[in-house]
Amino acid sequence: MKDELKEEDLYPPVKEYFEALGYKVNGEVKACDITALKEEELIIIELKKNLTVSLLTQAVIRQRTADLVYIAIPKQKKFKINAKWKDSLHLLRRLELGLILVDIKKGLRTVEVALEPVPFDRNKSIQASKKKRKLLIKEIEGRKMDLNKGGSKGKKLVTAYREASILIATSLQQYGPLSTKELRELGSDNKKTTSILNQNYYGWFERVKKGVYKLTEKGLEDLQQYPELVEYYKAQINSKIAKADKIGDN
Template sequence: MLEKDLYQPIKDYFIKNGYLVRGEVEDCDVIAVKDEVITVVELKKNLTVKLLTQAVKRQKIGDQVYMAIPKPKGFRYSRSWNDTVHLIRRLELGLLFVSFKGEEKHVEVVIEPKVFNRKRSQVMNKKRRARLINEVKERHEDFNIGGTTGVKLVTAYKEKAIHIACCLNRFETLTTKELRELGTDQAKTTRILYNNHYSWFEKVGRGVYQLSETGKKELKDYATIAKYYNQIIDEAIKSSP
């Protein structure tokens, strides 16, 4: 398939919707005019960064800009596709799919070129923004290296669990009260032990816990963080009456 194969279906679509359509005008693949509103359509075989860049440049002369590509074979919605849709909407571009079935050609409007409301987007993601801020504040140190992949990430929750694990690793068994006295999270220690998300803890009595074999083994994977929390435990012991 060539890019020019997309032209006729796109032209027919806009003519059907009342536009005057011309091809190859001032470096634009397709120009459609209706009521003095200029619509630019860029034709490409694939959705690429080059196409996005080209379409954004066309916004200098067009009131609205579409990108038109053949509908991908086996197309399905996915998280990756949703991210792409968000980017296209953020750039205030439109997207058209062209399907070919024998002699039949069908144009599908996937995204309309509309003004992006960033404030509305932030309001819709208010809870996620709050979680992000809370996560940053809850982390005591920066134990992750940005840009790395394939490694275990340390969240604020995991930090707290490692702190508890370090206490139990040193003293074998402790009550939730004793753990908090050693500096573990005052509000979340009991819940972390109860949920036992990582299977690190074992209850050996009423309010008394010890480190499981899994906990002892996996704690070794966090040696740097364990060193940090062992220092905090040392300080807590020194400052205790």
């Protein structure tokens, strides 16, 4: 049975790494796992077997006294650069913490600095995510009702796209086959109507002839799952028709 890796096993390679850079390295100084001092620059390195909230808290507290703070953890045997890993790196960047990966296998010890502790530019980060922000706001503005419970998992979400599809389905349920022009006149989105009908993502629509669609049995059945939205859209449709009739009478 292999001996379990201990936090102290990370010390020698990390010590060697910083000594090679000209730092005076010491272990266990005033509750700090490792200190590295060169002239007036003080670096603190915390050793742990895994990234945890407790470790991050400890590292952030170390920033009160150190110029730079690193976290050193073992490099996983099946290391993968995936979404979870990238999110972890973003959090460390946000906290201005460095990350060192220590690989110990078959007597070989290697140190890899995965992330340097540099000042975080929040404005730059926001600019880089500008497109995601726009899409998020667009989705929020596209929803007419709040039908999803926050924190729920494994359930069908009522997205802005689904709501737009329900409006079309409600119109077809109420008036039978309609053209894309007629659907738009009843309130369907000017830009999305044709693509929603052509993609037919939910299997709710059937083309009768060019530019004219009807509701399928599946569409009629699925509409029953969204009574609040159906009633909301029926009222909206009836209001539009009433206004159109009033204008026509004048």
